[in-house]
Amino acid sequence: MITKELKAQVLSLNPIDKIGLVEMLLESLDKTDPEIEAAWVAESERRYAAYKRGEIQGSTLDEVKKRIRLCS
Secondary structure, eight states: OOOHHHHHHHHTSOHHHHHHHHHHHHHHHOOOOHHHHHHHHHHHHHHHHHHHTTSSOOOOHHHHHHHHHHHO
16 A cells, blocks of 8 residues: 555656656566466467468458457
8 A cells, every 4th residue: 555655755756757657667567477478478389380280270350350349
């Protein structure tokens, strides 16, 4: 929980420093979990290999757009 003192200090920053703080906080949220990243890499490699072997078909951009429209 943010203390009143910290909140007051943050709100008293000039706009440039506020932007820097926001950027820093957003970057801290963008860190990926190495295990999850490795799992996604392995899955994408598995799918690409299956595609290259002809075991799965690709989708055209138009097909993907139609599926997206159906979901929204």
